[in-house]
Amino acid sequence: MKIRDLEVIKLSSKEFYEKDALAVKEGAEHYMDVLVIKIVTENGEIGYGESIAYGALDAVSTTIEKVLKSIILDEEVAPISLWDKMYKATFRLGRRGIMISAISGVDIALWDILGKEFGSPIYSILGATNKRIKGYITGGYYRQDKDIEKLLEEVKSYVDKGFDTVKIKIGGLKIEDDLKRLKAIREEFENVSIAVDANNVYDFNTALRVGRELEKLGIMFFEEPIPTDFPSLSAELAKELDLSIAGYETAFTLYEFRDIILNHAVDIVQADAAWNGGITEMLRIGNFARAFGLPLIPHYSAGGIGFIASLHTALATNSPMIEYHLRYNPLREGLVGEIRYEGGEFIPPQKPGLGISLKEEYLEKYKVEK
Missing domain, CATH: 3.20.20.120 (Enolase-like C-terminal domain)
Known part of the structure; x- marks a missing residue:
């Protein structure tokens, strides 16, 4: 089962974050923004992942769309092998932070698809x-x-x-x-x-x-x-x-x-x-x-x-x-x-893969367009 497409959806938490201040200082916390990664296979199976962005939505999103997407397109859904491929292909670009957060979301989406392919929860x-x-x-x-x-x-x-x-x-x-x-x-x-x-x-x-x-x-x-x-x-x-x-x-x-x-x-x-x-x-x-x-x-x-x-x-x-x-x-x-x-x-959810169904209305409500 080969990967046909990858989409990144930027979601901002700024609206609700301000309602509850954190007990940290010196910039240790940021808005808990996340990216939803949607991977589609050639037979139409969809897997979802999440990357934590912490105030860097554009940077993590661009990393996935401009760097990681081309590495995994047309590859078989094989999370461990593709993790190693993404990691080795980006060694000049970073071993912490944005690059690893980006790989994280892609990897989770791949495991979601793999679980669905086997008809079992990931665990x-x-x-x-x-x-x-x-x-x-x-x-x-x-x-x-x-x-x-x-x-x-x-x-x-x-x-x-x-x-x-x-x-x-x-x-x-x-x-x-x-x-x-x-x-x-x-x-x-x-x-x-x-x-x-x-x-x-x-x-x-x-x-x-x-x-x-x-x-x-x-x-x-x-x-x-x-x-x-x-x-x-x-x-x-x-x-x-x-x-x-x-x-x-x-x-x-x-x-x-x-x-x-x-x-x-x-x-x-x-x-x-x-x-x-x-x-x-x-x-x-x-x-x-x-x-x-x-x-x-x-x-x-x-x-x-x-x-x-x-x-x-x-x-x-x-x-x-x-x-x-x-x-x-x-x-x-x-x-x-x-x-x-x-x-x-x-x-844990008992449905195959992650076992979740995303609510489209929340994707639209908290989506960041730019």
């Missing part, structure tokens, strides 16, 4: 039998109008939906203020596991100071405490602290994760199918992590297609948990339909 053709995975909810984004009382109400809403693990953003406030928020959650919800995410904002000494305070609170893991560029410093931090260091979703491909893992820079490995190289590369990262006794706990931040792709991959790598958001996001359920969870566990 099933990858050999997984478990149909559930525990989820944790990321929240606690700081806004000026969100005091501690509102923060506690937010966490309670997650608990009421069946989740017993939350991750709170830190690093956008003074350390004392972040700790005050975390202490309030710990006192109010004794049976809730709490993780934190610093989004790369601390230097080593600050991260060490914060980490020692987090240990006193029984924090489950400390995510991206320092910039991804310093795996040796992250390794030193992991050695100094008793709590687990998690990361780094801002790394790209197996090769960068190889260096992070070999440096013992993390205790928990985080990857994202829509960002770090697609399902193909996320599988490789997960299997490499497993060889060193480390769990893969997928990252999530943007659209519904990317979450479903990571969910299938997480099942195939026996991941213990997967990240999710419950804040307003029409590019998630609005785009792909219901994302099922029961008792704090996510259940």
Whole structure:
């Protein structure tokens, strides 16, 4: 089954992003824009993928349309082989960021087609039998109008939906203020596991100071405490602290994760199918992590297609948990339909491929024409 066409649809999240400010600083976050990649085969089968654009819609879109499209057209649908072909053909153009995000979306669409060709969900053709995975909810984004009382109400809403693990953003406030928020959650919800995410904002000494305070609170893991560029410093931090260091979703491909893992820079490995190289590369990262006794706990931040792709991959790598958001996001359920969870566990779609049907009205509503 050969590839006949590829289309890229740019979707902007700017409208809803502004309704919920993030607790990070220094440009670490952008609009969670995504690209939907639509691949059509010669017999009319369609596969969908997602690339995270983070404020670079035009750059990622152009990379797919002008570079990757010509590499895969008229080729057989073979995700692993085509991933290697795209990667090798673009080695002069980049090994991180835009290029890998672009490859990610194309790869996910290819796996969607392959699953449909075999008539099975992706997790099933990858050999997984478990149909559930525990989820944790990321929240606690700081806004000026969100005091501690509102923060506690937010966490309670997650608990009421069946989740017993939350991750709170830190690093956008003074350390004392972040700790005050975390202490309030710990006192109010004794049976809730709490993780934190610093989004790369601390230097080593600050991260060490914060980490020692987090240990006193029984924090489950400390995510991206320092910039991804310093795996040796992250390794030193992991050695100094008793709590687990998690990361780094801002790394790209197996090769960068190889260096992070070999440096013992993390205790928990985080990857994202829509960002770090697609399902193909996320599988490789997960299997490499497993060889060193480390769990893969997928990252999530943007659209519904990317979450479903990571969910299938997480099942195939026996991941213990997967990240999710419950804040307003029409590019998630609005785009792909219901994302099922029961008792704090996510259940993958059972239809072939990714198992999703895109809602055309949302594609049109959030499409960026230029």
